[in-house]
Amino acid sequence: MSDVKEGAPPPLEAEPEALTEAAATRAELAVAPEIVAGSLGEYLRAWVARIKAGESGVLPVIVGLIVIAVIFQSQNANFLTAGNLVNLLVQGAAITLLGLGEVFALLLGEIDLSIGFVAGVAGVIAAQLVAFPHNWPWWAAVGVAILVTAVIGLVQGTIITRLGLPSFVVTLAGLLGFQGVMLMMVGQGGTVPIASDVINDFANGNMTVGAGWVVTALLILGYAALTWWRDQRRRASGLVAPPASLTLLKIAAVAVAGVALVLICNANRGLLVPIQGVPWVVLIVLGVLAAWSVLLGRTRFGRYVYAIGGNAEATRRSGVNLARIRTAAFILCSLTAGIAGIVYASRLRSVSTNLDGGTLVLYAVAAAVIGGTSLFGGRGKPLHAVLGGIVIAAIANGMGLLGMAAATQLIVTALVLLAAVTIDAVARRGRTPTGMH
Amino acid sequence: MADGSGAGAVDPGALLSLGDIDKNFGPVQALTGVNLDVPAAQVTALLGDNGAGKSVLVKIISGIHAPDGGQIHWEGRAVHFRTPKDATALGINTVFQDLALCDNLDIVQNMFLGRERRQVGLLLDEDDMEKAAAATLASLSVTTVRSIRQPVASLSGGQRQSVAVARAVMWNSKLVIMDEPTAALGVAQTRMVLDLIKRLADKGLAVLVISHNLNDVFEVADRVAVLYLGRLVAQGPAAGFDRQSVVELMTTGASSRVVAASQAAAAGLEG
Numbered sequence: 251m252s253d254v255k256e257g258a259p260p261p262l263e264a265e266p267e268a269l270t271e272a273a274a275t276r277a278e279l280a281v282a283p284e285i286v287a288g289s290l291g292e293y294l295r296a297w298v299a300r301i302k303a304g305e306s307g308v309l310p311v312i313v314g315l316i317v318i319a320v321i322f323q324s325q326n327a328n329f330l331t332a333g334n335l336v337n338l339l340v341q342g343a344a345i346t347l348l349g350l351g352e353v354f355a356l357l358l359g360e361i362d363l364s365i366g367f368v369a370g371v372a373g374v375i376a377a378q379l380v381a382f383p384h385n386w387p388w389w390a391a392v393g394v395a396i397l398v399t400a401v402i403g404l405v406q407g408t409i410i411t412r413l414g415l416p417s418f419v420v421t422l423a424g425l426l427g428f429q430g431v432m433l434m435m436v437g438q439g440g441t442v443p444i445a446s447d448v449i450n451d452f453a454n455g456n457m458t459v460g461a462g463w464v465v466t467a468l469l470i471l472g473y474a475a476l477t478w479w480r481d482q483r484r485r486a487s488g489l490v491a492p493p494a495s496l497t498l499l500k501i502a503a504v505a506v507a508g509v510a511l512v513l514i515c516n517a518n519r520g521l522l523v524p525i526q527g528v529p530w531v532v533l534i535v536l537g538v539l540a541a542w543s544v545l546l547g548r549t550r551f552g553r554y555v556y557a558i559g560g561n562a563e564a565t566r567r568s569g570v571n572l573a574r575i576r577t578a579a580f581i582l583c584s585l586t587a588g589i590a591g592i593v594y595a596s597r598l599r600s601v602s603t604n605l606d607g608g609t610l611v612l613y614a615v616a617a618a619v620i621g622g623t624s625l626f627g628g629r630g631k632p633l634h635a636v637l638g639g640i641v642i643a644a645i646a647n648g649m650g651l652l653g654m655a656a657a658t659q660l661i662v663t664a665l666v667l668l669a670a671v672t673i674d675a676v677a678r679r680g681r682t683p684t685g686m687h
Numbered sequence: 688m689a690d691g692s693g694a695g696a697v698d699p700g701a702l703l704s705l706g707d708i709d710k711n712f713g714p715v716q717a718l719t720g721v722n723l724d725v726p727a728a729q730v731t732a733l734l735g736d737n738g739a740g741k742s743v744l745v746k747i748i749s750g751i752h753a754p755d756g757g758q759i760h761w762e763g764r765a766v767h768f769r770t771p772k773d774a775t776a777l778g779i780n781t782v783f784q785d786l787a788l789c790d791n792l793d794i795v796q797n798m799f800l801g802r803e804r805r806q807v808g809l810l811l812d813e814d815d816m817e818k819a820a821a822a823t824l825a826s827l828s829v830t831t832v833r834s835i836r837q838p839v840a841s842l843s844g845g846q847r848q849s850v851a852v853a854r855a856v857m858w859n860s861k862l863v864i865m866d867e868p869t870a871a872l873g874v875a876q877t878r879m880v881l882d883l884i885k886r887l888a889d890k891g892l893a894v895l896v897i898s899h900n901l902n903d904v905f906e907v908a909d910r911v912a913v914l915y916l917g918r919l920v921a922q923g924p925a926a927g928f929d930r931q932s933v934v935e936l937m938t939t940g941a942s943s944r945v946v947a948a949s950q951a952a953a954a955g956l957e958g
Contacts, residue, residue, distance in 0.1 A: 489817050490836040548810045550803050553792075557800055560789035567787050568801030569772065628791035 290495040310673050311621050311637045314666065315644065322648035329648055333519030336529060340453055342643025343531045344369070344594035348614030349621070349635030350538050351586030354579040356618055357546070357559045359627025360417035362583045364406065364424025365614060366607025369591030370432040372399045373601040376592050378435065380446040388448040396588040402428070403584025407577035417580075425608060433603055441602040444595060452534060453597035456527030459516045465533065466512045474501045531593055535636065538589060542582075542632040555579055559628030590614075616663065617642055620670040641666065702727040702762060702893045703748065703779075703862055709756035710743055717743045721757070721919045723912055725862060730884055730894045732904040732925070735914035736937050741897050744914065745864055748895070749781040750774035778861035784870060786851040790840035794832065795820040797839055798854040823857040824849075827886060831879075845876030852883055862893040869903050881907050901930050915940035 322329040348365055355362040372395040378384065379391035386394075406424055410417045436442055444450055457465065477497060484491035492500075515528040546552035554575045557565040566572050594610075595601045614635075621638030623630025642663060649659040701724035710718040718740045725731050735741045746752040748759075750768035759766050761777055768774045788797050795813070798820045806812045820835055829849040832842065839847060848868055855863050868884070869877040884907045887894050898904050904911065905925065912922035913936040920940045921928075935942035 484814060487814065487818070489814055490834055544810075550805070550809075550811065553796060553800075553803060553811065557789045557792060557796075560791035561787070563785075564787035564789055565800065567783070570801050628789070 289493050290499070293493065293496055308622055308633065308637060310670070311634070311641060314620075314641055314669075315637070318641065318644050318648065322644070322651065326648075326651045329651055331519075332514045332517035334647065334651070335514050336519060338643050338647040339640070340529050340531055340597065341647060342639045343453065343535055344590050344597065345610065345613045345617055345642055346535055346636050346639025347538060347590035347593055348587055348610060349617035349639050350535075350542055350632050351583040351590065352611070352614045352618050353542070353546075353623055353630055353632055353635050354555065354583040354586075355417065356615070356623050356625060357555050357627060357630055358576055358579055359559050359562075360410070360576075360580075361615065361625075362406070362417065362421045362424075362580065362587075363611055364402075364421040364428055364607075365583060365587035365590075366609070366611035367425055367428035367432055367605075368399050368402050368584050368607075369587045369594060369610065370601065370605045370607050371402070371428050371435070372396065372588035372591035373595030373605070374432055374435045374442055376449060377442040377444045377595055377601050380444065380449065381442065382445070388446040391446070392449065392592055395592060396585055399588030399591070400581050400585040403581035404577065406584070407580030410580065411573040411576045425611065429607055432601075432605065432607070436601065436603050441600050443600040449592065449596050450599050451530060451596075453529070453531045453593050454599070455530050456515070456525070457530065457533070459527055462512050462516055462528035465528070466508045469536075470505045470508045473504055477501055531596075534589070534593060538586060539632050539636055542586070545582075546632065551575065551578060556628055559626075613642055613663075616667045616670075619674065620667060622670075622674070624674050625671070638670075701725060701760075704760040705744075705748070705757065706760065707757035708744070708747060708754045708759075710740075710747060710752060710754050716917055718747075718754075718917045721914070721917075723919055723922065724910075725893050725895050726910070727861065727893045728888055728891045729909035730888045730896060730907050731910040731912060732908035733895060733897045733912050733914065734899075734901075734904060734933060734937055738916075739914040739937070740917040741914055742866070745781065745866060745895070745897060748774065748862075749779060749864060775858070778859050779864070780855035780858065780860045780862070781864040782848075782851045782855050782866065782868065784866040786847055788839045788847060788851060791838060793838050794824075794835040794842075794850050797850055798823070798857060800854075802858070819857065820853070823853050826890075827853055827856070827883060829853060829883070843876060844872045845879040848872065848876075848880050849883055852880075852887070856887065856892065860892060862895065863887055864895045864897075866897050867899065868896065869898065869900060877903065901933060904933075905930065913937055 319330060328334055348369060351365055352362060375398055376391045376395040379386040379394060380388055384391075402424070406417075406420055409415055410420050456462075477500060481491050481494070481497040485494065511532070512528060515532070516526050518524045518526045520526070546555060554565060554570050557568075557570065558572060558575060562572060594605070617638035618630065618635045619625060619638065620641050621630075621634030621636065623634045623638075645663055645666065646659055649662065703723075703725040705721055705723040708718055708721040708723075709716075721740075721744060723733075723744070733741055733744065743752065747754050747768075750771040750773050753768065759768070766773075766777065789800065792800070795817045799816045804812045804815050804819075817835065824830075824832070824835065827849065829846075832846055832849075839850060842850065852863065852865070852868075865884070868880050872880060881903060884894055884896060888909065896904070896907065908925045910923065911925050911928050911933065913920050913933060915936060915938075918940070921936050921942070932942040
């Protein structure tokens with residue numbers, strides 16, 4: 251343990267900080283629990299204290315999911331069946347992926363309203379390139395579609411950062427414009443079917459039972475080894491690190507979640523013919539989640555995205571090229587939307603003019619915010635978009651099972667979103683600097 | 688170098704010497720023939736009323752503005768700053784009044800913002816950065832923070848100031864410029880920051896403090912320099928000044944009470 255961590259009394263303690271008891275407690279609450287706790291017991295106490303102070307992380311969304319599951323299950327026993335749960339994950343994948351993109355914009359304190367139709371454009375491009383007369387291989391079609399969305403992000407990002415225009419307006423223009431582009435590309439027929447089995451399998455195909463287990467085992471082992479090794483090394487060198495018991499608990503939680511997911515997915519959910527296995531789309535979402543989590547959490551680029559969201563002027567004075575980081579974030583946002591669009595098209599095995607990018611993007615923002623990402627910039631994680639996406643999918647799915655009208659679904663989703671924003675605002679209030687009064 | 692009056696002669700022993708610095712913004716003459724010496728291992732207080740030119744002078748030293756006339760000598764060599772990076776490269780770091788911290792980042796992340804260390808590959812080397820940040824804070828005896836992994840938003844005003852100073856000094860700093868470091872702080876936190884300023888000088892750094900608060904100035908300053916309407920009207924050891932003389936200098940540009948040695952430096956500039 252370093253001196254700093256111990257809060258070692260000497261020199262300055264004679265003249266303690268002019269913190270009132272309340273301010274001191276508040277400062278303590280804002281600290282992540284693992285950095286003030288030496289044991290699991292302390293950690294749990296610190297955690298409870300933080301929740302009371304509105305600093306609850308992903309807890310609200312997890313509790314929300316449990317509440318949603320209990321309500322729907324009590325009304326319709328089919329909700330928690332393997333078949334329905336897998337269905338729910340696949341249904342929510344496109345919005346989850348869009349949310350994973352939107353997180354980049356939200357972290358900057360910006361917004362990207364265009365990604366719904368950018369996704370649509372990507373879907374059309376992929377669908378048309380694999381079809382007659384192009385007949386491209388699936389990977390080339392997907393690659394070009396994603397490349398085009400990256401270029402769209404580059405153009406919009408450049409306009410926003412170099413001309414200093416508000417992202418809201420620029421991407422609102424994008425929302426309108428790319429809907430037009432998509433309609434133009436789909437053309438007279440109104441629908442472009444996807445002629446590639448591989449692309450259709452993204453959302454509709456499953457891994458074999460054995461492959462699901464092997465992949466999950468590898469992922470869990472990899473996560474466990476990396477986490478344990480990192481925390482152990484930090485503990486050994488006296489750096490701020492969670493207690494060993496907490497590290498083990500985290501690993502156990504991930505392992506249980508992984509095993510549960512595979513068990514659910516590997517149960518036979520077919521009615522006439524057996525259908526089982528982990529859908530490929532689950533792996534796609536997990537892959538994007540992992541990649542963006544590493545990018546935002548462990549690289550300079552990610553650090554600057556958070557810094558710009560927190561205090562853009564301070565970041566600029568630190569010598570960071572704001573325009574470049576912002577533009578890159580918009581590129582990644584658009585590019586993730588491209589992936590989402592291909593998954594969306596894959597599930598329907600086609601792209602049609604019915605694709606409502608306006609609603610999709612609003613659900614994407616809702617997913618990120620429900621999961622715990624702040625609209626004010628600087629706070630949030632890719633994981634939030636995934637959890638929020640599952641919440642939205644669960645509501646839509648459960649309401650559908652209960653035979654409720656679309657009107658009710660919209661109202662319930664609205665209330666959940668409102669609750670999530672309220673939690674964010676309350677948490678934010680609890681975070682105001684304690685020393686500035 | 689000197690302006691011929693003899694009073695503008697640059698002290699070769701000073702870490703930073705400004706000679707005859709002029710700066711104007713269009714028709715507005717912001718600085719006129721300013722000579723200022725900032726020696727190492729001492730706290731120099733730069734005083735002046737609003738509009739006296741303190742901020743402009745600091746911006747020239749930190750490379751944000753280029754002077755229109757005069758020379759800057761750093762360790763006896765003439766230097767020219769084209770960008771703030773030129774000044775930083777020599778070891779001149781400025782702690783701005785707003786501190787320029789990101790509230791949502793933790794102490795380590797703030798201290799390394801813009802200069803993150805990386806492992807082999809692209810990933811950040813958090814362990815290395817955390818150790819270096821802890822060592823710097825410990826060397827400044829900043830020990831009241833509970834954890835250097837707590838977000839800056841959760842710190843008190845004095846602690847935030849300490850983090851900003853620590854960030855400034857951890858890059859081989861030789862001169863730290865602090866703009867109104869105690870302006871927003873309570874009594875105990877002001878004490879904490881003043882102690883920190885003294886420790887910086889004890890460690891051999893030159894410190895240039897801009898302040899309105901004469902209590903603070905006389906508490907920490909080894910040297911005092913007073914600007915009045917863009918001219919440096921007095922500078923010298925703090926012992927040569929008292930509260931009343933400083934107020935007179937700040938408000939009228941002259942004082943009957945200043946000891947001879949201090950006023951001599953300014954005398955040649957008066958005409």
